[in-house]
Amino acid sequence: MEHPDPADLADLALGHPVPRSLRAHVAGCALCRDEVAALYGVAEAARAASAEDRLTPPPDAVWRAIAAELAAGSPGQGSGGEPGADAASAYATDRPGPEMPPVRGDRRGGRAPVPPPRRTKAALLLAAGCLAVGAALGSGATWWHLDDPAVVAVRPGRESPLAPLAVADARGTARLDSTPGGGRTLRIDVSGLPRSQGYFEVWLMDSSHQKLIAVGVLGPEGSTTLPLPPGVDLADYPVIDVSDQPYDGDPAHSGRSVVRGPLRS
Structure with a gap:
């Protein structure tokens, strides 16, 4: 080839x-x-x-x-x-x-x-x-456009690496799984989580990093399996993000991403 x-x-x-x-x-x-x-x-x-x-x-x-x-x-x-x-x-x-x-x-x-x-x-x-x-380009920059369905068609059971962002020692994986009833779950495993005064949230992101869907909470032990919302097209939200969220009553993304990575096809 x-x-x-x-x-x-x-x-x-x-x-x-x-x-x-x-x-x-x-x-x-x-x-x-x-x-x-x-x-x-x-x-x-x-x-x-x-x-x-x-x-x-x-x-x-x-x-x-x-x-x-x-x-x-x-x-x-x-x-x-x-x-x-x-x-x-x-x-x-x-x-x-x-x-x-x-x-x-x-x-x-x-x-x-x-x-x-x-x-x-x-x-x-x-x-x-x-x-x-330059190293600091701002949140509006898009590094890898994932708008081609051929690239973002995700097969269940395939692990995708999550790269460190705010915490250099953090590493993780994300895996999409199918349930017997036709649903989908997301398995998240992250090591090297920092100490947090709040909690860790798992997100689905679009390729521009501007549109997000909150999936659920990742506990301090660093492993969880979360159900994906029905009807969500992973071609539109191909990126997994784990953020450190404060207890401030604001459900929006904190801007502090611990790890992030695209779901592999």
């Missing part, structure tokens, strides 16, 4: 317009679907950053390393047309930055493991995109 270019997968994870044929391929390819889901988690973490979390602009060396790695993975590119070079120079800064830390070796073999070139290139492209647009 021929897979899409890593740059196109990075575009999908960042929410850039992509052809329907690419979405259809990702819907039917577990390898590409997992890769986009991993990149989406990185993008979500960047989206959740506040203004206080904004990073210092990277030094020239970072952009040169990204541009060189992308050029090395693109056959037929000469030294005069390195992909990413213009972007690197456009966002470079004269401000001195910290030196890049050395890579620690693998205890077993003395060398750090080298990730597959396909994922390395996609990750570099995504990193460049995140650096270019």
Whole structure:
């Protein structure tokens, strides 16, 4: 099977317009679907950053390393047309930055493991995109448009990872199950929940993160099975979110998401 270019997968994870044929391929390819889901988690973490979390602009060396790695993975590119070079120079800064830390070796073999070139290139492209647009984009940004039914058709029994947002150590999974009576339930398991003065709420979200449906409460132990409201189309609400809610009488989302992730097809 021929897979899409890593740059196109990075575009999908960042929410850039992509052809329907690419979405259809990702819907039917577990390898590409997992890769986009991993990149989406990185993008979500960047989206959740506040203004206080904004990073210092990277030094020239970072952009040169990204541009060189992308050029090395693109056959037929000469030294005069390195992909990413213009972007690197456009966002470079004269401000001195910290030196890049050395890579620690693998205890077993003395060398750090080298990730597959396909994922390395996609990750570099995504990193460049995140650096270019900034870490704090506001709640209106949409990273991954999930409006194609082929992408969001969810099969019962498939676990979907939930990436950390407000809490770096939090991790979770969501699983859609069918009941004998034709209903649907959502199994949520989250580890690393923070201490809360309130409670944790499970939500269904649309791809813009603007429309939400409250599903139920997740206890402090981090595991629960909740019935889904009948008639809800998961093509319209393909994202699972777990928030830390205060006891303030306001049923709206608090804006503090602990974990979040798209339901896998």
